[in-house]
Amino acid sequence: MKFCRSASGVGVLVIAMLSLSAATAVAQGQAAAILPNPYGEVYGTGLHFKFGGGYVLNPQSEVRAIFTFQSADANLVRLGDIGPSSLYGQYSDYVSLGLDLGYRRYVPIENSNVRVFGEATVGMAFIDEINVVLSAPQANIVINQTDFYDRTGALTLGFNVGVLMPIASQVDLSAQVGLRRVSGLSDVDQLVGTGLDDINNDSSRLTFPIVIGARFRF
Numbered sequence: 001m002k003f004c005r006s007a008s009g010v011g012v013l014v015i016a017m018l019s020l021s022a023a024t025a026v027a028q029g030q031a032a033a034i035l036p037n038p039y040g041e042v043y044g045t046g047l048h049f050k051f052g053g054g055y056v057l058n059p060q061s062e063v064r065a066i067f068t069f070q071s072a073d074a075n076l077v078r079l080g081d082i083g084p085s086s087l088y089g090q091y092s093d094y095v096s097l098g099l100d101l102g103y104r105r106y107v108p109i110e111n112s113n114v115r116v117f118g119e120a121t122v123g124m125a126f127i128d129e130i131n132v133v134l135s136a137p138q139a140n141i142v143i144n145q146t147d148f149y150d151r152t153g154a155l156t157l158g159f160n161v162g163v164l165m166p167i168a169s170q171v172d173l174s175a176q177v178g179l180r181r182v183s184g185l186s187d188v189d190q191l192v193g194t195g196l197d198d199i200n201n202d203s204s205r206l207t208f209p210i211v212i213g214a215r216f217r218f
Helices: none
Strands: 003-016 018-020 023-027 030-034 045-058 061-072 076-082 085-091 094-108 115-127 130-136 141-150 152-168 171-182 205-207 210-217
Touching (some): 061 115, 115 171
Antiparallel strands (some): 023 030, 030 076, 061 094, 094 115
């Protein structure tokens, strides 16, 4: 049996699923309508870093523990309308640090040193507080909605497929693509009584990380 450790470089993080639910209400004395807003419009793509280690059970399988850091800058997005004005939101950046435990299974390619693998992971992600500044220029309204999502510990589930290619006696080049689901964030009830109480309930999300890195064996 052998130990191995791996470090992965910059990846691409595409965020999908919903950030805000649709709602209608009265806010600041004016009728407000909130449209569904996907994470892809709010955050788009971002960075995905992974670092961890594994324990080789046999030549075809290993168990792994991986730290995952995700970060994405926020865009200014149109959220809906309030009174005569469009309503815009500027979110703070998305930042999370997680620990995933997983099982990886290798399938060697005949007559080649390249190995294909599939893996499944489960873990926890710790996500920084997310704030949002709401603005409606024509209605002359600016709302600094701090702590829109509280700092959260969320369950993660992941599935990845990839390849390993040896580039030195103890070093492999790794490339993988997968799916990673993070459960919902903790919202703060600052909107209770406004009719907008549940707009940030649909906060579970799915990411599609593409990661290229290196694995060191010892």
